[in-house]
Amino acid sequence: NNTFDFTSNPHTRINSLTGEKILVSPHRNKRPWQGQTEEISSEDRPAYDEKCYLCPGNTRADGTQNPDYKESFVFVNDFSALLNDTKIEHFEEDDLLSATAERGICKVISFTPRHDLTLPEMSTEAIKAVVDLWQQEFTELAQKEWIKYIQIFENKGSIMGCSNPHPHGQIWAQSSLPVEIEKEIAQQENYFKKHGTTLLTAYWKKEVEKQERVVIDNEHFFAVVPFWASWPYETLVISKRAVQDIRQFSEEEKIDLAKTLQELTIRYDNIFKTSFPYSAGMHQAPINSGDFSSFHWHMHFYPPLLRSASVKKFMVGYEMLANPQRDITPEFAADVLRKQSTTHYKKG
Amino acid sequence: NNTFDFTSNPHTRINSLTGEKILVSPHRNKRPWQGQTEEISSEDRPAYDEKCYLCPGNTRADGTQNPDYKESFVFVNDFSALLNDTKIEHFEEDDLLSATAERGICKVISFTPRHDLTLPEMSTEAIKAVVDLWQQEFTELAQKEWIKYIQIFENKGSIMGCSNPHPHGQIWAQSSLPVEIEKEIAQQENYFKKHGTTLLTAYWKKEVEKQERVVIDNEHFFAVVPFWASWPYETLVISKRAVQDIRQFSEEEKIDLAKTLQELTIRYDNIFKTSFPYSAGMHQAPINSGDFSSFHWHMHFYPPLLRSASVKKFMVGYEMLANPQRDITPEFAADVLRKQSTTHYKKG
Ligand SMILES: O=P(O)(O)O[C@H]1O[C@H](CO)[C@@H](O)[C@H](O)[C@H]1O
Ligand SMILES: O=P(O)(O)O[C@H]1O[C@H](CO)[C@@H](O)[C@H](O)[C@H]1O
Numbered sequence: 001n002n003t004f005d006f007t008s009n010p011h012t013r014i015n016s017l018t019g020e021k022i023l024v025s026p027h028r029n030k031r032p033w034q035g036q037t038e039e040i041s042s043e044d045r046p047a048y049d050e051k052c053y054l055c056p057g058n059t060r061a062d063g064t065q066n067p068d069y070k071e072s073f074v075f076v077n078d079f080s081a082l083l084n085d086t087k088i089e090h091f092e093e094d095d096l097l098s099a100t101a102e103r104g105i106c107k108v109i110s111f112t113p114r115h116d117l118t119l120p121e122m123s124t125e126a127i128k129a130v131v132d133l134w135q136q137e138f139t140e141l142a143q144k145e146w147i148k149y150i151q152i153f154e155n156k157g158s159i160m161g162c163s164n165p166h167p168h169g170q171i172w173a174q175s176s177l178p179v180e181i182e183k184e185i186a187q188q189e190n191y192f193k194k195h196g197t198t199l200l201t202a203y204w205k206k207e208v209e210k211q212e213r214v215v216i217d218n219e220h221f222f223a224v225v226p227f228w229a230s231w232p233y234e235t236l237v238i239s240k241r242a243v244q245d246i247r248q249f250s251e252e253e254k255i256d257l258a259k260t261l262q263e264l265t266i267r268y269d270n271i272f273k274t275s276f277p278y279s280a281g282m283h284q285a286p287i288n289s290g291d292f293s294s295f296h297w298h299m300h301f302y303p304p305l306l307r308s309a310s311v312k313k314f315m316v317g318y319e320m321l322a323n324p325q326r327d328i329t330p331e332f333a334a335d336v337l338r339k340q341s342t343t344h345y346k347k348g
Numbered sequence: 349n350n351t352f353d354f355t356s357n358p359h360t361r362i363n364s365l366t367g368e369k370i371l372v373s374p375h376r377n378k379r380p381w382q383g384q385t386e387e388i389s390s391e392d393r394p395a396y397d398e399k400c401y402l403c404p405g406n407t408r409a410d411g412t413q414n415p416d417y418k419e420s421f422v423f424v425n426d427f428s429a430l431l432n433d434t435k436i437e438h439f440e441e442d443d444l445l446s447a448t449a450e451r452g453i454c455k456v457i458s459f460t461p462r463h464d465l466t467l468p469e470m471s472t473e474a475i476k477a478v479v480d481l482w483q484q485e486f487t488e489l490a491q492k493e494w495i496k497y498i499q500i501f502e503n504k505g506s507i508m509g510c511s512n513p514h515p516h517g518q519i520w521a522q523s524s525l526p527v528e529i530e531k532e533i534a535q536q537e538n539y540f541k542k543h544g545t546t547l548l549t550a551y552w553k554k555e556v557e558k559q560e561r562v563v564i565d566n567e568h569f570f571a572v573v574p575f576w577a578s579w580p581y582e583t584l585v586i587s588k589r590a591v592q593d594i595r596q597f598s599e600e601e602k603i604d605l606a607k608t609l610q611e612l613t614i615r616y617d618n619i620f621k622t623s624f625p626y627s628a629g630m631h632q633a634p635i636n637s638g639d640f641s642s643f644h645w646h647m648h649f650y651p652p653l654l655r656s657a658s659v660k661k662f663m664v665g666y667e668m669l670a671n672p673q674r675d676i677t678p679e680f681a682a683d684v685l686r687k688q689s690t691t692h693y694k695k696g
Contacts, residue, residue, distance in 0.1 A: 003437070004437055004438075004439040004447065004449075005437075005449075006439075006447070009431075009434050009435075009449050010429065010430050010431055010434055010449070010450050010451075010452065011434075011447050011448060011449045011450050012447065012448050012450050012524065013445075013446065013447045014446040014447070016443075016444055016445075016446075020527045021526075021527055023429065023430075023450060024447075025429040025430070027431070028427060028428075028429055031427040032409075032427075033511065034511045034512065035506055035509060035510060035511030035512075036506035036507060036509070036511075061380075079376060079379040079380075080376075081358065081371065081373040081376055081666070081673055081675075082358050082371075082373070083357075083358055083375070086357050086358055086359075087357075089351070089352055089353075090352075091352040091354075093554070094550070094554065095364075095539065095542070095543070095550075096364055096547075096550060096551050096554050096575075097361075097364075097554070097575050098361065098362040098364075099352065099354070099359050099360065099361045099362070099372075100359060100360050101352075101353075101357050101358070101359045102358050102359055102360050102371060103358075104358065149670075151666060151669055151670050153665045153666060153669055154665070155662075155664050155665040158383055158384035159384060160662065160664045160665070161383060161384070161662025161664040161665065162383060163381065163382045163383030163384075164382065164383075170665065170666070172666055172670070176360065178369075178669075178670030178671045179368045179369055179670065179671035180668075180669055180670055180671065181670065191443065194443070195443070199444075202442070202443075202444060203444050206441070206442065206444050206445070227444075227445050279664045279665045279668050279669070281665065281666075281668075281669040283669065300668075300669060302668050314503075314508065314509025316503050316508045316509040316627045317501045317502070317503040317508070317509065317518065317627040317629065318429070318499060318501060318518070318520055318629075320528075320627050320629075320648075320650050321499055321501055321526075321528060321627070321629040321631065321648060322497075322499050322520070322526030322527065322528055322529065323526045323527035323528065325429055327429075
């Protein structure tokens, strides 16, 4: 065990949360890049944009006028992927074709009235207001018996399919459990049965011991580049208390979560002195469908950048057909993240 | 069953090959797009480029000179993700951290000496030469006892991480089984045990009956937008004979495979009158590791374009955290593909 060569030998690692493996090729990070580069988004946006459908007072696609909001603001997505009135029906043919209607609600959360900011540039108080709204929305949606799972997430940056730079996130609530959640339920249940503690409790404590991949360690939260990270600078935020969902967070914990998100996203922006793109989201236990006490709240950050503000990792070809592959090691990425200042480069 | 509304109700479908589901939102395809658009690659390339590491006679990164080849040409990747001399060792800690060294060989296949062509612009004979080389490479690699799985694939287009427009593909041979293959083994074995026929034999016959998603149906091959397609214009190529890998293809079948690939990629290019990007690759049974007679050779095409040559589908946020989601239905995509001419738009 002690002699395993993580820094130069190609190897696979198992993602404990999904049970699936990824390929690590540490020797390969000096590969030259002559492929596609990304446009670096212009950093100058006005505080208010009259054409933005998220700015206060503006009119949206369906004719609704946004209120003159001062903190965060939530509404049902004008182009929802899921609809509230879908009747559940099932289709099945010969063990080959199988489909089930899916009912759901899709919401958009504007994080701030300010069109020109992003999460890492907002104050802790303003981020805390977003956390409060997440908690409130989750609580309300969970009251509908038919909702079984709620996905809270953010796509940041045009490279991550975000079509509006106004800082915002989404909530998709749905009538069945998504694939990734089903994998995490199975892995966490198995671990809990065998060890009597949640997988992520054991995991964050193990990472404290190791001190190789830790990025943030405060009173209530822990951020780490997981041992099994697929994306170059992927991180996992874990609540130290093993709660199932955001409803259980105390006032103190919510403040700490806001601080954690602020520090983490500032560190991200500082790596390449750019607004660091990512998809991020919470994984929480299913609701209205039984006991999931082995499920431990956490949040994934999946950022695509690899070598610079304009060169990303492509998850294509081998990755789509076989399994994810990475070049730089998680340990290297954690080191880079730890070395960043906690003051945003624009303010430095 | 007859009343299930596939064309306007949001629903999930099960991928029979992986057992995993995808979310279909057919009502959503009129969503406006204000996000990132892709650069359309310039169509004018010289037949020979002195800076290209794949062109005949040129010198590569490691100093080797390419031969003056006339058909296709193969060599070991100068920046291989896997190495031939890795010693297999294992690392395990407390059911939390698990890693295994991976040994492998990565090769690059240039499809033609012509820098300016792509697969759909090549002659059937030239594509057949590529199929021959794939078969020959697979046969040779499979003779090494330690190789358990061989992934043959192509990343086409800079949007798919391809760093050189010279038409080429890759082969990664490795000492263990990738995640996607393990899923497909389990699903195909289950089906075979229950029904006594391979899953894909039953599937292509079912699609012949339905006539809703068929794209190509010739003597030896079948191309379909699978019922469970995640990518907008994803297709699945199935050999009518249930073979486990490319070694079993006869001369006649290889000619038909070349014709199928030619016709399919021409149809792709014609949709948006552009060189259609994709990642494509064969899934074949593992080698040197037991009986996999339930595994049926097939090839996946995963193309990212959605609405035009410059607007792609982003698999981000919800897709990364929950499961894939699509807007246009597989039936609509099949219809679009069927309506395309089988003459390439540049030659029309
Ligand atoms: O090997 P290439 O073509 O340089 O690289 C490309 O294909 C590989 C295999 O799909 C991926 O791992 C890389 O991210 C991609 O850019
Ligand atoms: O809903 P948006 O922001 O318009 O769209 C974005 O996020 C969705 C959820 O991750 C994805 O399905 C879309 O592909 C992406 O472009």
